[in-house]
Amino acid sequence: MSDVYQTVNPANGEPIESYQMISDDKVRTLVVQAHEAFLEWRKTSFSDRGEILRNIARILRERKDSLCDLMTQEMGKPIRQGGDEVELCAAICEYTADNGADELADEKRPLEGGHALVTYQPLGVILGIQPWNFPLYQVVRYSIANIMAGNTVLLKHAPNVWGSALELEKICREAGLPENVFTVLLIDAKQTAPIIEHEYVRGVTLTGSPGAGSKVAAKAGECLKKSVLELGSNDAYLVLEDADIEKAVKTCVQARVINNGETCVSAKRFIVVDKHYEAFRDAMVDQMQKLKYGDPTDPENDIGPIARDDLRETLHKLVSESIEKGAKCLIGGEVPSGPGYFYPPTVLENLKPGMPAYDEELFGPVASLIRVKDDNEAIEVANDSRYGLGGGIFSKDQARAIDIARNMFDTGMVNINGYRLAQPHLPFGGVKDSGYGREHGGFGMKEFVNAKTVMVIE
Incomplete structure (x- = not known):
């Protein structure tokens, strides 16, 4: 792939937009900035995070028509189906805002001679590798849960829907999400392995083919980092x-x-x-x-x-x-x-x-x-x-x-x-070659957290 990627309208084969891909040095800078943002974002309250997620939902609905047009142009989605995708994304934001505090609340458990807490603490920077078929939903599905959990996220989206990726990043910023909490990486697939290897990246989630999933999981395992995979199926x-x-x-x-x-x-x-x-x-x-x-x-x-x-x-x-x-x-x-x-x-x-x-x-x-x-x-x-x-x-x-x-x-x-x-309220994921891990229903908020035990002896 060249340094410039050209998106194409699949309905007519005509070019849409050209995007300058970022260098490896720029990628490393963005990973560091995402980590620095995490150090502050993790301190925010659930209520403050929830307010931003509700703002994202509101803006998504306000821009439904333009988002539908963009998805149709980039990947050929029938125009009358795009609104359902936008509404699902907004509903995910609202469900996460409404339920995140309860899902991630500390749990008190008995302990002989005292008591114990189980607390769910964010891990850090999470890389998401996402496909083109639902340009907004695939991103919202993993990113909103992790943002609510206190993580920061990087997005390696499919190049043919980079316009949708950048529009979602813009919406997040307008909604009040601090800079570098959600970051789009305009990169080639070959550039993902060094990101997974980076010390500040604590996990990776991928939606895609079994072939891509096995490679990403192998790299994550080599680096002793958790992965979540949502792969293909033959339902x-x-x-x-x-x-x-x-x-x-x-x-x-x-x-x-x-x-x-x-x-x-x-x-x-x-x-x-x-x-x-x-x-x-x-x-x-x-x-x-x-x-x-x-x-x-x-x-x-x-x-x-x-x-x-x-x-x-x-x-x-x-x-x-x-x-x-x-x-x-x-x-x-x-x-x-x-x-x-x-x-x-x-x-x-x-x-x-x-x-x-x-x-x-x-x-x-x-x-x-x-x-x-x-x-x-x-x-x-x-x-x-x-x-x-x-x-x-x-x-x-x-x-x-x-x-x-x-x-x-x-x-x-x-x-x-x-x-x-x-x-939004039900777990989503598969078994066998369709992957592992779950998203939605509160499950996604706990995929990339540290379930930490605190034992208090009285």
Whole structure:
């Protein structure tokens, strides 16, 4: 990568903005400044931190329209979906402000001959490495929790959404966050290892691919520093024998194509029992065919472009390889001509282990249909994955569905008879190759703190 990075509008391939990348010397200076800011920020009260977070929420809402425009321009998010992302970010700020003091409060515990305290103290500078698919949310998810905990944060964002990163940094400053508590680093991926190694950096969190996660975790482990990873997934949605098929189809289509299908926790594998398979397949194909894809600034369109040309090439390669290995393409599956990095709604069936559409994460509007004989096989196939971030179950027997979700589904999150994205008050994260650690629900505030024991002998 050159010293200058050019962002590109994925809807038309035209340049947006050029950004000067910062030198290694400047990076080291910013790390030191973040540490110096931490020494003061850690002294602030929870109430003062909360007031700033509420200010951030307010400004996010005030600038919703311009933020939506920016995200659509940088990564092709359908314009009518951007508002939900902004609202989620604001809600995270408010939840953290409202609950941070209680989550991080000292705990008094018994001790023979005295008493003990467990106190949650901030660690210092936390590096966040974030992807492009939710330009604001991915950043807010880790940074707000850590800022509330008393840490300072560095952001290495995906270069194609650097405009969104800098806008969020600007909002934080306008909201009253002191300088260097939240810092954007316009750097190349190669520059991250020395940051993790730096003595003032106390932890690293990454959202991205398993390959990137393993490298970051290895470097953090080498430096004896904690890491949190939220990686990819191949989320399975089970359509069981007593499912409401109309609801299942409608929900699964929405859950597959939201955010152009570029969502780690979107539905990807649709595991349908034999009893319902043909009806489900035909209805899904019909609904996928009716979706409109094109200019993401047009609110009538359901799907915008893939965020980058190389990402579209990867997606199409995985689809093509699946077809070569025996998958049947029911609709889509071809790269359209013309400007922009568009990819049509695609449905594949006859999937088997060894095909990318069965084994891997396809980041785009591609649905993988898997036929099974009964509910038991559906559960087996759902767990037949190296991933485990989210998943879903459709069944009219709610109690049984909860039992399956709780005790049999090897994944971090499960939707039953519906689809919801992240919620500020509920833990978010996965298992297996989908990573480790949790964000949201108070859990993220305690990932990078020192749970310190203080024993008082009386």
